[in-house]
Amino acid sequence: MLKIVIAEESDLPDTARLFARVLREIPYYNALAKEGEAKKYTATTLARKLSEDPYSILVARNGDRKIVGFCISHFDDYTIWVDWYGVDTTRRRNGVGTALLKKTIQTATKRGAHKVWCDTRTINEPSKDLLQKMGFTRLVEIKNHWYGQDFILWERFVDP
Numbered sequence: 001m002l003k004i005v006i007a008e009e010s011d012l013p014d015t016a017r018l019f020a021r022v023l024r025e026i027p028y029y030n031a032l033a034k035e036g037e038a039k040k041y042t043a044t045t046l047a048r049k050l051s052e053d054p055y056s057i058l059v060a061r062n063g064d065r066k067i068v069g070f071c072i073s074h075f076d077d078y079t080i081w082v083d084w085y086g087v088d089t090t091r092r093r094n095g096v097g098t099a100l101l102k103k104t105i106q107t108a109t110k111r112g113a114h115k116v117w118c119d120t121r122t123i124n125e126p127s128k129d130l131l132q133k134m135g136f137t138r139l140v141e142i143k144n145h146w147y148g149q150d151f152i153l154w155e156r157f158v159d160p
C-alpha cells in the first residue's frame, strides 16, 4: 500500500539516489540544468532543508517501504514553492505524483502558507497534466529563463 510521509533523516540517502536517477533520465532538461540541479539535491543538502523545515521533503513509500517518489518544497514568505517532485519510472501512472502533491498542499496550511506554486518546463506534458488535475492555474510562460530554457509558472491557493 502506498504511503506519503514526511521524510526522516534515514530516508535521505535513498531520496537523493532516486532524485539523481529521475534527473538523469528526465528528457526535458538540458545538460546545464542537469549539472546545476544535481548539485542542489544531495543527501547533505536535503538534510539541511529538513532541519530548516520538517515538511520540506515528503516521500512516497510502497508496501515494502521502498521510496518510490518524493516532493521537495520550501517556505517562501508565506507561500510554499515546490522545488521538485518525481516518481520512480517503473511506478509512474499509479497515482504517486497525485498523492505527493495532495499531501504537499495539505502541509501548506500547517506551515502558515496560503498558496503553493511551482514551475514546469513548457514541454513537460506529464507534469503539466498533473498540475492541472491538482487544481493549479497557469500564471505565465517565461521564455529563455533558468538554464536558458522555457518555463511555465503555476499556482494553487490552499483551501481555507
Ligand SMILES: CC(C)(COP(=O)(O)OP(=O)(O)OC[C@H]1O[C@@H](n2cnc3c(N)ncnc32)[C@H](O)[C@@H]1OP(=O)(O)O)[C@@H](O)C(=O)NCCC(=O)NCCS
Pocket: 022, 026, 083, 084, 085, 086, 087, 088, 091, 092, 093, 094, 095, 096, 097, 098, 099, 120, 124, 125, 126, 127, 129, 130, 131, 133
Ligand atoms: C510528473 C510525474 C511526477 C507524474 O507522476 P505519476 O505518479 O506518474 O502521476 P500520477 O499517476 O499521479 O498521474 C496523475 C495525472 O497526471 C497526468 N500524467 C501523468 N503522467 C502522464 C503522462 N506520461 N502523460 C500525460 N499525462 C500524464 C495524468 O493526467 C494523470 O492522470 P491519469 O493517470 O488519471 O490520466 C512523473 O511523470 C515524473 O516523475 N516525471 C519526471 C520528473 C518530473 O518531470 N518532475 C516534475 C518537474 S519538477
